[in-house]
Amino acid sequence: MPMFSIILPCYNAQATIGQTLDSLRAQSFEDWEAICVDDGSTDRTVDLVLDAAMCDARIRIGPNPGKGPSQARNFGAMIASGEVLAFCDADDIWLPGKLAELAETFTDPDIDGAYGQIGFFQDVISDASVFSTVPGGDLTIPMLLGENPVCTMSNIALRREAFARAGGFDVTMVHSEDLEWLIRLVGAGARITGLPTLQTMYRTSVGGLSTDLDAMLAGRTRAIETAARFGIHPTAQDHAIHHRYLARRALRLGDARTRALRHAMTGLRHSPAGFFKPFRRGALTLAGACGALALPRATCQSLFS
Structure with missing residues (x-):
């Protein structure tokens, strides 16, 4: 064995x-x-x-x-x-x-x-x-x-x-x-x-990469429900980190131009401190989400590869 x-x-x-x-x-x-x-x-x-x-x-x-x-x-x-x-x-x-x-x-x-x-x-x-x-x-x-x-x-x-x-x-x-x-x-x-x-x-x-970010959110909801059975619930910072992750994933995929920005703003609403922890990752994500409105898709994919 x-x-x-x-x-x-x-x-x-x-x-x-x-x-x-x-x-x-x-x-x-x-x-x-x-x-x-x-x-x-x-x-x-x-x-x-x-x-x-x-x-x-x-x-x-x-x-x-x-x-x-x-x-x-x-x-x-x-x-x-x-x-x-x-x-x-x-x-x-x-x-x-x-x-x-x-x-x-x-x-x-x-x-x-x-x-x-x-x-x-x-x-x-x-x-x-x-x-x-x-x-x-x-x-x-x-x-x-x-x-x-x-x-x-x-x-x-x-x-x-x-x-x-x-x-x-x-x-x-x-x-x-x-x-x-x-x-x-x-x-x-x-x-x-x-x-x-x-x-x-x-x-x-x-x-x-998966292109279905909505399905990813639904899967996370299932995971959160499992955590709740053990008495653990996500914090606002946890939600901010996850939406930052989805924003970066949208940038890598070259997804709909506004999707990365929507996830970034949702993360910021949950917790600015969580979104910018660490600061460099949060700042680059936010800059990329804003820049994606004008930058070519290939450039976004390269920057966030």
Whole structure:
């Protein structure tokens, strides 16, 4: 039985999945299996995974019995044999020491899960200049309702029993299903610790972004309802941070010219202090939202990539 079961949903990922699997095979800690769950790819994704599996018996692939990444992750967790479940998306990259650092962390029996720092890149990981912040202390629901330091499913690993206690992902949710699941995980008593080391590189291609910002807001509302069941409610600052995030996403997408500004103004109405924390991020977002009324779409996408 391997220590880690890496669950990797994939769908039409032929452009990136080879690099993702290479990053798993480059791990200095070698006691793992990778379960690729294909969601009906029509490109060469399955062939590329099968090629990798021929070279490395730790990699296997199977079809998603349902539809969507939540079902794929639930299925992967069900058939996993490892002590620790680690999730990875088919376009992200793990740095070579990630599993070794996690293995050391999980020697503490009181720790149920862990996440690290993320670097954001577009084409090659050496171009990354923006990195996430890992707060001190264990992960809490209020943290998740604000900036959410975990950021992406590629950045979380947890013991199988902790996953079972919290339950799987809500397959009825299209957006923020990972946030809602994390809230349930922490609310169920899981102790999730942050590691102040760079472990995961997140690909920020515009093509991978959702254009349905209204659906994202609806998903967050579902997550907030889950948090309320544990007696936790978002603050005005939390709302301001989220609308700032949506404004930046609208700018990257080159969405309707007024949408970024509407989200920025909504965030400011909730909490000016929250919107401008940190000041540089808030100021640039507001400037971009105003400038988007005149700047070409491609310029906005480049500035906020």
